[in-house]
Each structure stands twice: as structure tokens, then as C-alpha cells.
Amino acid sequence: MTNGSSQCEGQVEMNISGRWRALCASHWSLANANVVCRQLGCGVAISTPSGPHLVEEGDEISTVRFHCSGPESFLWSCPVTVLGGPDCSHGNTASVICSGNQTQVLPQGNDSVSEPAGSVASEDSAPYCSGEGPAGQKTLLIPQITAPLSLFSLLRSRQLRLVDGGGPCAGRVEILEQGSWGTICDDGWDLDDARVVCRQLGCGEALNATGSAHFGAGSGPIWMNDLNCTGNESHVWRCPSRGWGRHDCRHKQDAGVICSEFLALRMVSEDHQCAGWLEVFYNGTWGSVCRNPMEDITVSMICRQLGCGDSGTLNSSLALREGSRPQWVDGIRCQRTDTSLWQCPSDPWNYTSCSPEEEAYISCAGDLLFLCVCPNPVGYSEI
Numbered sequence: 001m002t003n004g005s006s007q008c009e010g011q012v013e014m015n016i017s018g019r020w021r022a023l024c025a026s027h028w029s030l031a032n033a034n035v036v037c038r039q040l041g042c043g044v045a046i047s048t049p050s051g052p053h054l055v056e057e058g059d060e061i062s063t064v065r066f067h068c069s070g071p072e073s074f075l076w077s078c079p080v081t082v083l084g085g086p087d088c089s090h091g092n093t094a095s096v097i098c099s100g101n102q103t104q105v106l107p108q109g110n111d112s113v114s115e116p117a118g119s120v121a122s123e124d125s126a127p128y129c130s131g132e133g134p135a136g137q138k139t140l141l142i143p144q145i146t147a148p149l150s151l152f153s154l155l156r157s158r159q160l161r162l163v164d165g166g167g168p169c170a171g172r173v174e175i176l177e178q179g180s181w182g183t184i185c186d187d188g189w190d191l192d193d194a195r196v197v198c199r200q201l202g203c204g205e206a207l208n209a210t211g212s213a214h215f216g217a218g219s220g221p222i223w224m225n226d227l228n229c230t231g232n233e234s235h236v237w238r239c240p241s242r243g244w245g246r247h248d249c250r251h252k253q254d255a256g257v258i259c260s261e262f263l264a265l266r267m268v269s270e271d272h273q274c275a276g277w278l279e280v281f282y283n284g285t286w287g288s289v290c291r292n293p294m295e296d297i298t299v300s301m302i303c304r305q306l307g308c309g310d311s312g313t314l315n316s317s318l319a320l321r322e323g324s325r326p327q328w329v330d331g332i333r334c335q336r337t338d339t340s341l342w343q344c345p346s347d348p349w350n351y352t353s354c355s356p357e358e359e360a361y362i363s364c365a366g367d368l369l370f371l372c373v374c375p376n377p378v379g380y381s382e383i
Contacts, residue, residue, distance in 0.1 A: 008042035008098040014062060014075075021062040024088035025050065025095070027261065029202035030234055031068045031160070033096040035075050043099030050095075061088045063348075065261065067168040067202050070159035071176070079168040081261060083342050084282065084329045084349035158237060160200055162257065164215045167342075169203035170262035172215040173255050175223050175237065177244075182221035184236075185249035186211030192231040193239065194257040200235055204260035207284040217251035225249055260284065263342055265305060267362065274308035275363040277321060280328050282349060287326030290354035291316065291361075298334040298344065299362055305341050309366020318361050327353045 012023050012033075025048075033045035063085025068078035158177050165171025174181045184193075194206035225247035229239035237244075260283045269276030278289040294314055303312040331347035338344050347353060 008037070008040065008100055010095060012036055012094045012096060016062060019060060021060045023094040024061055024063050024065075024086055025092045026063070026086040026088060027065045027067075027202040027204055028094040029066075029068070029200060031070045031200060032066045032075065032078065032094075032202055033098075034070055035068045035072050035078065036096055037098035039074055040098070046097045046099055048094070048096055061093060063088055065202065067261070069161040069168075069201065081263065081342050083263070083332065083344055083346050085346070087348040160197065160236060162197075162201065162203075162259075163218070165256065165258070165262065166264065167262055169198070169201065169259040170215075171256055172213070172218055173197055173236070173257060174218060177221075177223055180220050181218075182223040183218040183251060184227065184255040185222050185225040185247050186253045186255040187247075187249065188226045188228060189255040193227045193229045193236065193255070194259075195231040196229045196233045196236045196239060197257050198259035198261075201259070203262070204283075206257055207260055207262075208258040210256040210258065211253065213252050213254045213256075215254075215256040218254045219251065221245060222247045222249050222251070222254075258284070265302070265341060267306060267308075272363075274303070274306070274312075274366060276361065278302065278360040278362050279325075282326075282328050285326060287328040287351075288321075288356075288359040289332070290327055290330035290358050292330055292354060292358055294332060294360060295334075297336065298332050298341075301334045301338065301341055301344065302362060303364035303366065306364065307366075308364035312362050312364035315361045315363060320356060321359055324356075326351045327356070327359060330354045330358070 013020050014023065015021075028048055030045055030048055033048045037043055037045045063082070065081045065085065066075060066078045067081065068075070072078050158175065161174050161176075161181075162168060162171030163174050173184045175184070189209050189211055191206050191209050194209035198204055198206045223245055224237070224241045226242040227236070227239050228241070229236065233239050262281070264281035266279050266281075266286070267274065267276030268279055279286045280289055291314055296311070299312045299314055300310055303309050328349055328351075329346050330350075330353040332341070332344050333346065334341070334344035
């Protein structure tokens with residue numbers, strides 16, 4: 001951290017491929033900050049102050065959005081979104097104030113290494129405290145990561161997550177308390193409550209507060225009921241409620257949320273499963289993806305993510321598509337280290353990122369595969 005009055009407060013910076021970069025404050029959450037404070041041996045996060053911080057004009061700002069739930073050992077273990085990263089100004093960088101020094105958990109090191117996008121840290125690939133940072137300041141280096149994160153538990157910490165929604169920003173709301181993940185009952189559940197959840201997880205604005213186990217019924221305790229958040233609380237468990245663990249609900253009433261950072265991908269076509277106009281769900285609305293520039297590696301990533309084979313082609317000779325819709329994102333540039341489209345760099349989200357003539361239509365080489373467990377046809381016998 002830099003530009004703070006102590007080693008445990010200031011602007012958060014990461015060394016990515018040998019260059020120090022500040023992190024954009026867009027969707028920076030207290031859960032993210034808690035992971036940073038713990039990783040640096042600085043206790044817990046007290047606040048994430050906003051406002052301008054000193055960044056040199058030539059310095060780069062990373063637009064990666066982290067969606068930490070809280071128990072992660074390292075910041076880079078958290079789910080990330082890169083696609084549609086915000087156009088971040090030098091006065092809008094992530095910062096944190098930690099509670100204070102504790103036992104330093106990072107070994108000493110001086111090597112700068114590269115970051116595979118979206119990778120996960122393991123206990124065998126520990127991060128390093130860099131000797132290249134400003135004197136007396138604790139800084140982060142991204143290690144080369146090849147192994148998955150080992151399981152770990154921080155059962156004494158209360159944490160928040162979204163489950164069974166297809167990503168870190170939609171799903172059933174669950175809280176970790178006393179070593180058990182439990183749910184919230186949907187009695188009184190509304191958008192004000194959902195706003196607190198989305199903001200706490202760094203997932204943007206709340207689009208929908210779902211009830212009646214919309215994302216499936218959970219298990220374990222039901223921790224909260226009759227929530228009455230104002231929408232401004234920093235943690236959902238700070239909202240007024242009936243009391244911790246007090247409820248008259250069943251899991252068929254589990255509450256969920258859909259946040260604006262929830263992303264989904266589809267192809268739209270009348271007669272093809274693996275060819276069509278490419279659309280992304282963002283900010284509660286389906287919109288087009290633009291095709292400039294969309295190289296083969298990006299098309300292959302899209303086809304794989306949709307279960308339509310390992311390659312495809314971009315068709316730029318079709319007639320103009322009928323109807324109107326947002327053109328959400330342009331300039332997608334996937335790299336070989338990316339494991340999903342959401343990890344690919346692109347231009348920032350805009351309602352009109354390109355003209356309708358530049359909407360992407362993709363034909364993938366494969367077909368969707370379906371698995372069926374079927375009875376033997378009449379007259380057929382196995383040999």
C-alpha cells in the first residue's frame with residue numbers, strides 16, 4: 001500500500017508482470033479490503049475511503065474487479081471480472097485503512113513475476129513481499145500460479161456469498177457464522193436489503209431481490225429473518241432483523257439477489273444452437289457484443305464457454321439485424337491464459353459501444369452435447 005500515513009493504510013497496488021498498478025475503486029468492497037489487510041498482516045479492514053490519491057500520470061490503473069467473499073487467503077484467490085472494465089481515472093483508485101499491524105504472513109522476496117489472468121493461488125505458490133516498493137511500505141506481488149488453492153477455513157469470521165446463480169454476483173444469499181453456512185428468509189426481503197448484499201460483495205447495484213428459493217433451497221441454519229435494511233449499511237448483518245437465528249421459515253423461503261455485475265452469455269438464432277448473434281446479459285438487460293477487434297482466440301473462447309466446440313468463425317457479411325438493443329461491449333481481446341470470456345480485457349461497458357452494423361454473429365464448429373439416460377429400445381439386448 002502507498003500514500004498512507006502508516007504501513008497499514010493507503011492506496012492498494014499490485015505488481016503485475018513487473019509493473020506496479022493501482023486498482024480501480026469501481027466495485028471495490030470492504031470484503032476485498034479485508035482480504036488485503038489480512039494478507040499483509042494488518043488486521044481487518046476498518047474502511048475503504050474514497051477520494052483522490054496521488055498517482056503519477058504515467059502510472060497504469062488495473063480495471064480488474066474483485067468479488068471477494070471474505071475468507072480468501074490472497075486477493076488474487078477471489079473471483080474476478082475483467083470484461084467491460086471501467087474507464088478508471090487517476091482520482092478513483094482503491095484504498096483501505098486496516099486496524100493495525102499483526103504478524104506478517106508474507107515471506108520476503110524480490111522477484112517480479114507474471115500474472116495468469118483469473119488464476120488461483122495455492123499454499124505452495126505463496127505471494128511475496130516485494131523489495132521494490134517504497135521504503136517501509138507493504139506491497140503485493142502476483143506469483144506465477146499453476147496449482148489450485150488448497151482448502152482452508154476461517155470459521156470464526158462471518159462471511160457472505162451468493163450460491164447457485166451461475167457467478168459471484170447472483171444467487172442465494174448465504175452467511176457463514178459459527179462454522180456453518182446458512183441462509184436468509186425472504187420475509188420482508190426487498191431491494192434495500194439486496195443493495196447491501198451487492199455492495200458488500202463488490203457486485204454493483206441490486207437489480208432484483210428474489211424470494212421463494214428462486215436459486216434453489218439451501219441447507220443448514222436460517223440465520224436472519226425480517227430484515228429491514230436502509231440500503232446504506234456496510235454489512236447485511238448490521239441491518240435490523242428479528243434477531244440472529246430467530247425465524248419461523250423453511251428453506252423454501254430462502255432469499256436471493258441479482259446484482260448488476262452478474263454476467264451471462266448466449267447466442268440468438270431461430271434455427272441454430274451453436275450459431276447466432278452474440279449477446280451478453282449485463283445490468284439486467286440482454287445486449288449485443290461488438291466484433292471489433294475479435295480475433296480467432298476470442299471466438300474460440302466464446303464457443304468453448306457455450307459448449308459449442310473449440311473453434312468458430314465470425315460472420316461479417318450478414319444483413320443488418322432487426323430491432324434495437326444495447327451494444328454493451330467492444331474491443332474484446334482474449335489471451336491464452338484466460339479461462340473464460342469474463343477474464344478477457346475489453347473496452348469499458350457502454351450502452352452504445354458500436355453501431356448495429358458491428359454486432360457480432362458467430363458460427364461455432366461444434367454442436368451442443370446432451371447426455372440422456374434412456375431405457376433400452378424394445379427388442380434391443382446388450383451383448
